[in-house]
Each structure stands twice: as structure tokens, then as C-alpha cells.
Amino acid sequence: AKERGRNNFQFFKPEMNVRAVERQVIEANLRLALIRNEFSLHYQPKINLESGAITGAEALLRWAHPQWGMVPPIRFIRIAEDCGVIVPIGRWVLREACAQTKQWQDDGLTIAAISVNISAVEFRRQDFVEGVRTILAETGLSPNCLQLEITESVLMHHAEGSVAILQQLKDMGIQLAVDDFGTGYSSLSYLNQFPIDVLKIDKSFVNDIGASKTDGDGGIVSAVIAMGNSLNQKVIAEGIEKQGQLSFLKAQHCEEGQGYIFSRPLAAEQFAKLLRLGVTA
Numbered sequence: 001a002k003e004r005g006r007n008n009f010q011f012f013k014p015e016m017n018v019r020a021v022e023r024q025v026i027e028a029n030l031r032l033a034l035i036r037n038e039f040s041l042h043y044q045p046k047i048n049l050e051s052g053a054i055t056g057a058e059a060l061l062r063w064a065h066p067q068w069g070m071v072p073p074i075r076f077i078r079i080a081e082d083c084g085v086i087v088p089i090g091r092w093v094l095r096e097a098c099a100q101t102k103q104w105q106d107d108g109l110t111i112a113a114i115s116v117n118i119s120a121v122e123f124r125r126q127d128f129v130e131g132v133r134t135i136l137a138e139t140g141l142s143p144n145c146l147q148l149e150i151t152e153s154v155l156m157h158h159a160e161g162s163v164a165i166l167q168q169l170k171d172m173g174i175q176l177a178v179d180d181f182g183t184g185y186s187s188l189s190y191l192n193q194f195p196i197d198v199l200k201i202d203k204s205f206v207n208d209i210g211a212s213k214t215d216g217d218g219g220i221v222s223a224v225i226a227m228g229n230s231l232n233q234k235v236i237a238e239g240i241e242k243q244g245q246l247s248f249l250k251a252q253h254c255e256e257g258q259g260y261i262f263s264r265p266l267a268a269e270q271f272a273k274l275l276r277l278g279v280t281a
């Protein structure tokens, strides 16, 4: 029915209609959100599992809509990608995260690196690398304090092109992490060609540890840690919630972790308090 041209709304199922309208409303509000200053970043600490020290943080986008309240990223990132507004939003996120981290460092707080999520749409733009370079220069953050998280599926799609972009970022001194590792369809030979510093084990695998399910014995997690170690890549596990998961990861010598067991993502002031303490609550 979609191909029949204009004035064909009656051919859509009612629920499709509602979804299409909802998308349009969210899209329009996303464009306004930048102007109205409705975005903020929360910061989730990354922990060295052996020492318990905070090594860095992941910046996570938050949208406070004046009428709808907090809108979770899962409700709007995809829509922002589809309509392209993720590009100015992504620039805002990168600039804010770099400026905030530089501020913390100037205030005497120790934070080794800030991680920022990069969407497929941003990563594939011609001007992406230059945009990152500009923001680093403008904020004064050292490139080796910036870590970009790019999902495995984004890297593997057009893997050849990805290698070239990653290498340019790497040459600038930026750290590179593969996000959601294990959920894509990595060709191991490519993984070896990517100049990657960090493998981020997806939380679905961490969640399975100890569960009476497919990977309850943590076989996938152990394999990823072993592979990361042999490729000289740091391995970080996300979504750690339970003591049993943490014990298992420590026993397997997973270097870093992130998850509610340590801390939820925090507003900037709360995260700064945590940094001042130097340990997790």
C-alpha cells in the first residue's frame, strides 16, 4: 500500500499511523531540544576491577523534555539518526563531554579518559575526523583523554573504510573502543586490523553469567577476555549488577568494569563528588 502514492493514509494499519506521527513529533522536538538546551550528560564511572579506582567515565545523553519529562535514549537516538539531527546532537555531546572533562582536570580531579558514544551516521561522515579535531582544539582536552565508543556492527559494516577512519583517529592519539562487543558479526581478521584499544563486552553477556541459561558459565565472556589479552586490547565489561558477575570477571582478569553495582550514570556534580572521593560509594 505504501507505494500507491499520496492520499493513501487509509491503507496504513492504524498502529503504523500512530507510530509515524509519533516519530514526526519526536523529530520536531529533537530539533527544538538543542535550541532550548534540554540535553545534558550523565557520567557512569569505569572502574579498574583490581584496584577499585575510577579510571574514567562514559558520557550518556539525557533529554529532559518540558512536557514529557525524561526521554530515554532508546526512544530517540534511532529517530535522530534517521533524520540526521544526530549530527548536531553528537557534536554537542562531544563538545560538552570534552569541555567538562577538561574542567575537572583543571580543578585538580584525576580522570584518565572520557568515553563518548559515536553513532553510525556521525562515523561515516566525511567531516567526522576534522570535527573531532576541532572540538579537541577548542576545548583543550588532550586527545589521549578521549575515548570513542563505536559499536561492532558499525565498524564491520564497510570494514575497509572503517580501518582508514580509525587509523586517522588513532594517529591523533585518541583511544578507540568497540562497543557492544559480541553482538555484531565480527570477522576476526578485521578485528585484528582495526587499531582498537578497548573491547567492551556487551551487557547481555555479563547478564548471562551465573544465570541458568545458554552462557551461564560465562564461556563467551572468558573467551573475549582471553582474546583481548592476546591482541593487547584492554577489556571492559558493562552492565555489572551482581556480586557473582563481578567475582567471575575479576577471576578471569577482566581489567575494567562498569555497572549499577558500582554506580548508575550520574549528573556532572555527583560524578565530580565521586571523583573527589577517589573511590566508588
Ligand code: C2E
Residues within 6 Å of the ligand: 044, 059, 060, 061, 072, 073, 074, 077, 090, 093, 117, 118, 119, 179, 180, 203, 238, 239, 240, 241, 258, 259, 260, 261, 265
Ligand atoms: P550503551 O552505549 O551500550 O550504554 C550502556 C547503557 O547501559 C546505558 O543506557 C547505561 O545507563 C546502561 N547501564 C549501565 N550500567 C548498567 C547496569 O548495570 N545494568 C543495566 N541494565 N544497564 C546499565 P542508556 O544511558 O539508556 O543508553 C542506551 C544507549 O543509548 C547506549 O547504549 C547508546 O547506544 C545510546 N546512547 C546514549 N548516549 C548516547 C550518545 O551521546 N550518543 C549516541 N550516539 N548514543 C548514545
Ligand code: CA
Residues within 6 Å of the ligand: 058, 117, 149, 179
Ligand atoms: Ca557505549
Ligand code: CA
Residues within 6 Å of the ligand: 179, 180, 202, 203, 238
Ligand atoms: Ca552496550
Ligand code: CA
Residues within 6 Å of the ligand: 205, 208, 214, 215, 220
Ligand atoms: Ca548468552
